[in-house]
Amino acid sequence: MSEQTCQTDYDVLVVGAGFSGLYAVYRFHEAGFTVQGFERADDVGGVWHWNRYPGAKCDSESIYYNFTFSEELYQKWTWSSRFASQKEILRYLHFVAEELDVKKHFQFQREVVAAFYEDENELWKVHFSDGEIVTAKYFIAATGCLSKANVPPIPGFEQFEGEWYHTGDWPVEEVDFQDQNVAVIGTGSSGVQAIPVIAKEAKSLTVFQRTPQYAVPANNYVYEHDYIDGVKNDRSSIRELMYSTRLGMPTDRREVSALDETKEQREIIYEHAWNKGGFVFPTAYNDLLISEESNATAASFIRKKIRSTVRDEDVAEQLCPEYYYAAKRPIFDSGYYETFNEPHVSLVDVKQEPIEVLTKTGIQTTKTLYDFDKIVFATGYDGITGSLFKMNIHGRNGQSLQEHWQNGEAVQTYLGVATDDFPNFFMITGPQSPSVLMNMPVAIEQHVDFITDLIMNARKKGSTNVEVVQAAVSNWSKECKTIADYTLYVKTDSWYTGTNIENRKSRFPIFVGGFPMFKQICDHVIQNDFEGFVVS
Structure with missing residues (x-):
């Protein structure tokens, strides 16, 4: 690729026009930065632009799968059913883009093919597939965890x-x-x-x-008007509840061990959860992802359901899993x-x-x-790291992010938002955050707010260069691993561990301590002048 003269410089360059990109561009613009979003599709939507396959739906309940930072935005949109279809979610994201008036800050059908940090100029040079190079002080990856x-x-x-x-x-x-x-x-x-x-x-x-x-039944249904009216009248308390639960939505796990109840009691609980559908089942007990014995009770119940549903016994047995339930x-x-x-x-x-x-x-x-x-x-998908590696990002001394993380087998971040030797580069719901284990819009709002506030803090200090210290990255990565090693997640092959990708060794770059703990840690970092980050 022959270099062309940089045509435009921005304070902030955001890649992606899904939930993350739309909110990031909005927040940075409101904060007074010059910001430009880039998206390889021909319109907004992110992963919901591409995921148009038959039957595509979200697995978070729709009344929680939306932004809650704006009362006006919240009141103007009405979901039709418990689990929204791809088409409805895409309509919602178009609605958000129009209401926030952010489409004018995006360029579409623009694909990033490489990005390089220039230490001497303290800026990012971002290369596009058409040969153009755009420079920015801050480079924000809003590419999602499941987009490659x-x-x-x-x-x-x-x-x-x-x-x-x-x-x-x-x-x-x-x-x-x-x-x-x-x-x-x-x-x-x-x-x-x-x-x-x-x-x-x-x-x-x-x-x-x-x-x-x-597979547990979704048990989708159309919302009644009175129910939606009640939800809209209760935004503040619903938002507070979403931010205080492990999954980022009010359906949270029962604080009871599966082993504390009799087999008969468990059957009643599981049957109730099966009929309710959605996340009610995997949150029926608090130790399903910690105790092998507890997990076996849920797995056995589902296998029994499969055998009673599928008439051909051989086919039913082929459809019965033997690994840990919900570890995928x-x-x-x-x-x-x-x-x-x-x-x-x-x-x-x-x-x-x-x-x-x-x-x-x-x-x-x-x-x-x-x-x-x-x-x-x-x-x-090549989950969690795939969309980042696809952009061919190079930090200090020309090292690629893929090299830095050993092709995804040695991921290290600080809070899932930054990694060492990549100054002014930030990830929304990046590796070692709780994002893929929770309701994504909640994680996105919290991450974007954190990153925006971090950069605004640097600006107040008269600085434009922000980076994370290596010790903070190392300590956070160790903390993530320590918590994960107590769970059954690390004992199961999945896209969480990256083993769905041929020849990739298992890793688990996710914080499993739950959203309230994660937010508390982030709030502590903020209160201590963004401890772990340095500005220069």
């Missing part, structure tokens, strides 16, 4: 003559599955949501499963297991029958050649 699609390295993509799609990069146009022979590869959250919907259209549907999932992202479904009772739906266990290659007509496994018109890859 993971396409598995299966040979033969170029020879498949049908159409293939990835759930994380779905076309804007509707995909027609009518009278088609369809394959879905992957049974994570997006697969579990898409499979029942695709099955209603397809002539035949073959599901290729690597790992079975614990909890999944909420709408008719997933029931779909396998349909005569045109079949299941292939790729651990027993691995995929070898895509052919001209479909998929060749070690046992069978399957012919398909369309293939859907529901293979998830």
Whole structure:
């Protein structure tokens, strides 16, 4: 790439136009900084712009999956159902962009391909795919934790003559599955949501499963007007409750061990939680992710539900997981297991029958050649670090972030917002924050407010250079690991640990102490003049 003359300089450059990017641009503009947002899509929405696959929904309840910092914003929007669809969430983000009047501060269809920190000038040079270079004092990654699609390295993509799609990069146009022979590869959250919907259209549907999932009913329903009116009249207390609970939403775990109740009592609790749906089930007891014995009670209950739902005993057993429940992202479904009772739906266990290659007509496994018109890859994301590495970010002395974190196997941050030797670079809901284990908009508001206040504090001191000291990074990373090692998260392969990416060693770059503890720590840092950061 040949360098062009920098056309524009900004105080703050924000990458991403989802929840994080919209709020970050708004806050920095309100604080008096010159700020410019950049987004590779043609409009706002972030991950919800791309996640258009059939059945796409949020797993946080919609009345909590929104901004709460603004009374006016909160009152003007009305959600239609308990779990909002992708289309409704995208409409909400367009509404937010218009209400906050921030679209004028964004450039769309602009993709970052590299970013370099210049020590001598104390600024960031950000390179775009069209060859332009833009400079800024502060570089903010608002790219989300799940935005880099993971396409598995299966040979033969170029020879498949049908159409293939990835759930994380779905076309804007509707995909027609009518009278088609369809394959879905992957049974994570997006697969579990898409499979029942695709099955209603397809002539035949073959599901290729690597790992079975614990799926609990979502039990979605349309909100009644009186309920919505009550929610809108109670914004302050709901916001306070969201900020005081581990998950960032009022559905919080019962402070009871599964082992403190009898089997009969547990069955009643689990059945109630199953019927309520959503996060009520994984929060039924407070030790499901700490005690192997407690976890086994929840896992056993779900396996019993699978066996009673799926009529074919062999298929039911293939659908029954054996790892720890909820150590992967909890999944909420709408008719997933029931779909396998349909005569045109079949299941292939790729651990027993691995995929070898895509052919001209479909998929060749070690046992069978399957012919398909369309293939859907529901293979998830390179989570937490993937979207950061994709931008090819280089800090002090030219070291890349990917090198600094050893390709994601040795992630180290301070509070999930910054890392050493990358001055003036900040991450919203970055690694070693609690973000992916909680209601994301709450985490985003707190992170953006923290980063904005940190930079404003530097400005008050007459400085424009902010960086974190290495000791703070090291200590925080050790704290995150110490807490995580008490849990079952680290004993289970998942996108949390990065093991969904081929040849990546397990790591767990998430703070699991809960949002109230995290916010308390951040507030302590603020009260002590942003302890752990230095300005110059």
